[in-house]
Amino acid sequence: GLPEVIDEMPVRMILDSGQFCPTSTCERFAATAKKRNVPTIQARAGQMFNLGAGVHAEVLHPDQPLLVGTENDLNNSSIVIRLTHGRVSFLFTGDLQ
Structure with a gap:
């Protein structure tokens, strides 16, 4: 794991969404x-x-504030990054639903 x-x-x-993650894996990762x-760094x-x-990464x-009250706040607040090198860009999505 991570x-x-x-x-x-x-x-x-480490870029983190800032969304609460109540698992032992998340706790071990942070420790x-x-x-x-x-x-x-909290990604925004x-x-x-x-x-x-x-x-470059964007x-x-x-967005700020984080989503709350959705069916799955953790997934809905996933980090999305566009990585660019010259004229080529890649989109890294956290969790597409």
Whole structure:
């Protein structure tokens, strides 16, 4: 799972939706990130990140404030990112329903 990724690979930052995740996996993930001093940033639409080598990431979702009271708040607040390198873009969706 994700805690093992942080243990095995260099991770510079974590983008998180900020939506409450009440599982033991989420708790282990947060604890591992803290132990490894990996900063966690709450993703919000409009944020831009320069990833180097001409690669840019733009957060398209979630908006602020987060969705509440929907049938599945966690999925409906999934992070959506457009990754661009030159004239090529990729759309990374969190959870399409």
